[in-house]
C-alpha cells in the first residue's frame with residue numbers, strides 16, 4: 001500500500017472527461033484530501049468504517065485501501081450512489097454503497113467519516129450566488145450548518161465505544177460549534193489539522209454576499225478548512241482493537 005494509492009483524485013477520476021454522471025457528483029477536492037489524510041493518520045486497519053455523504057466514494061474507497069475490514073457508504077443522491085459504486089468496482093475494493101439520509105442511518109462503527117455540505121447559502125434565488133452543478137453537495141443553509149447540526153447530533157449513536165468520528169468543513173460553518181456539539185454528545189472532540197485554500201467557484205460566487213454579512217474581510221479569497229476528530233468514551237480508542245460487527249441499515253429516501 002502506498003500513499004498515492006489512497007489519493008482521492010486518482011481513485012475516483014471520471015471514466016471520460018465527458019462522463020455526464022460526473023457533472024452531477026461532487027468530485028474530490030482539497031477538503032476530501034484533508035479528510036483522507038486525517039483518516040490515514042488515525043488508522044483504520046481492521047476497522048468497520050461508515051462514510052456519510054460519500055459523493056464520489058473517494059473517502060470510502062480510500063478507507064478500504066487503507067485496510068478497513070468493512071466499509072459502508074451513504075449518500076442522499078442517487079447519482080452519487082451510482083458513481084461511488086462504479087468507482088469502488090474500478091478500484092477493486094468492496095464498499096457497500098447505500099442511498100439514504102445520514103439522519104436515518106442505523107448501526108455502530110469503529111470509524112465514521114464525513115465531508116458534508118457546509119457552504120453558507122443565501123435564502124434568495126439570485127443566480128449570481130448559485131452555480132450550476134450538484135448544489136446538494138455544498139448548499140447548507142444561511143449559516144452553513146443545515147447538515148452539520150443534525151450530523152453532530154446523530155454521530156454519537158453511530159460509534160462503538162472508543163470509536164472515532166472524522167469530520168471536515170470550513171471556517172465559514174463555525175468549527176468551534178461542531179466541536180461544542182460533539183462534546184455535548186459525550187465525545188472527546190478536537191481540531192487535528194487545518195489548511196488554508198483558495199476559494200473555489202462556489203465560494204467565489206458567494207464572496208460578495210459573505211462580505212456584505214461581515215463574515216469575510218473585503219477582498220479576501222481564501223478559506224481555512226479543518227479536520228475534527230471526535231472519540232467516543234470507551235476502551236477501543238487505539239483504533240486497532242475491539243472491532244464490532246454492526247447490524248446496520250439505511251432507510252431509503254422517500255423524496
Ligand SMILES: C[S@@+](CC[C@H](N)C(=O)[O-])C[C@H]1O[C@@H](n2cnc3c(N)ncnc32)[C@H](O)[C@@H]1O
Pocket residue numbers: 026027028029031032035052053054055056057058059074075076077080100101102103114115116117136137138147
Ligand atoms: C461535499 S460532498 C462530499 C463528497 C465526498 N465525501 C468527498 O469528500 O469528496 C457532500 C455530499 O453529501 C451528500 N448529502 C447532502 N445531504 C445529505 C444527507 N442529509 N444525507 C446523506 N448525504 C447527503 C450530497 O449528495 C453530496 O454527495
